[in-house]
Amino acid sequence: MRPAHVTLAVLVAAVWGVNFTVVEIGLGHFPPLLFSALRFLAAALPAVLLVGRPKVAWKWIVGVGLVLGVAKFGLLFIGMDRGMPAGLSSLVLQIQAVFTALFAYAVLGERPSGIRLTGMAVALCGVAVAAVDGGAAGPPTAFALVVAAAACWGVSNVLTRRAAPPDSLNFMVWVSTVPVLPLLGLSLLTEGPARDLRALRSLDWQGAGVVLHVAWITTVFGFGAWGWLLRRHPASTVAPFSLLVPVFGMSSAALFLGEPVSGLRWVAAALLVGGVAVASVGKAPRALGGTGAKARVTPLESRT
Numbered sequence: 001m002r003p004a005h006v007t008l009a010v011l012v013a014a015v016w017g018v019n020f021t022v023v024e025i026g027l028g029h030f031p032p033l034l035f036s037a038l039r040f041l042a043a044a045l046p047a048v049l050l051v052g053r054p055k056v057a058w059k060w061i062v063g064v065g066l067v068l069g070v071a072k073f074g075l076l077f078i079g080m081d082r083g084m085p086a087g088l089s090s091l092v093l094q095i096q097a098v099f100t101a102l103f104a105y106a107v108l109g110e111r112p113s114g115i116r117l118t119g120m121a122v123a124l125c126g127v128a129v130a131a132v133d134g135g136a137a138g139p140p141t142a143f144a145l146v147v148a149a150a151a152c153w154g155v156s157n158v159l160t161r162r163a164a165p166p167d168s169l170n171f172m173v174w175v176s177t178v179p180v181l182p183l184l185g186l187s188l189l190t191e192g193p194a195r196d197l198r199a200l201r202s203l204d205w206q207g208a209g210v211v212l213h214v215a216w217i218t219t220v221f222g223f224g225a226w227g228w229l230l231r232r233h234p235a236s237t238v239a240p241f242s243l244l245v246p247v248f249g250m251s252s253a254a255l256f257l258g259e260p261v262s263g264l265r266w267v268a269a270a271l272l273v274g275g276v277a278v279a280s281v282g283k284a285p286r287a288l289g290g291t292g293a294k295a296r297v298t299p300l301e302s303r304t
Helices: 001-028 032-044 059-079 088-110 113-138 140-163 168-177 180-190 193-201 203-231 235-256 263-280
Strands: none
Touching: 001 059, 001 088, 001 180, 001 193, 001 203, 001 235, 032 059, 032 168, 032 180, 032 203, 059 088, 059 140, 059 168, 059 235, 088 113, 088 140, 088 235, 088 263, 113 140, 113 263, 168 203, 180 193, 235 263
């Protein structure tokens, strides 16, 4: 990769890592489900008017929109709202790589190689260590919600592989249109119209800036730049840069939120990131019986 392309890849990882701190700040302004809905609304408009018609079937857009937008981000934001630290969330979410491999094996028949299985086992050990650290850093239910969010991310990765979108930015913008109404409906039912209205009435420049940041910088710029890199370089070259996300996530949370980073958390980070790295450099999964989708890494597989 050219130095400029390496810089861009690191910048995207930094943007995605710092995003966890931005989300933590945003949760001080909005209920979690309303915040997530506003994020996707801002990401979809006005971009949906500029990217052209969808380039994959609507069933994939709706499926990924519900699983990624409603389930994954809903669970993540609720988990963080209930006390899961931003830095720890950025780390634990990386277990999505293991969930993706498991679901790809079950649905697509992609059999992981021995080295990938070893990497996944190491990553799971990292999550176990993170769970011990998380027990001291936040409620166990909040930790479980973030793990569940990672599992939903794994499902959306498999759906995205099946969709095989030729234009990742076009796909992500249209996917962003799907979660808005379901998230708003769930927010009204669970968070209450009074709480939502109070948050909107008290909207200030910081709250508006947070929504625009997670929508335009994290989602539109992040996915656009990541997709641009993937179109110019092998996925195996680009994807490892996503392992920098928890590094930036924990560092920014410590710097801007004063979130402590214990020695145990660094051990968890080393195990989880190292395990995912080993799994990433292993041989491509083999399709059982000669069938199944060819393994590929998409922008959604490396998202924060």
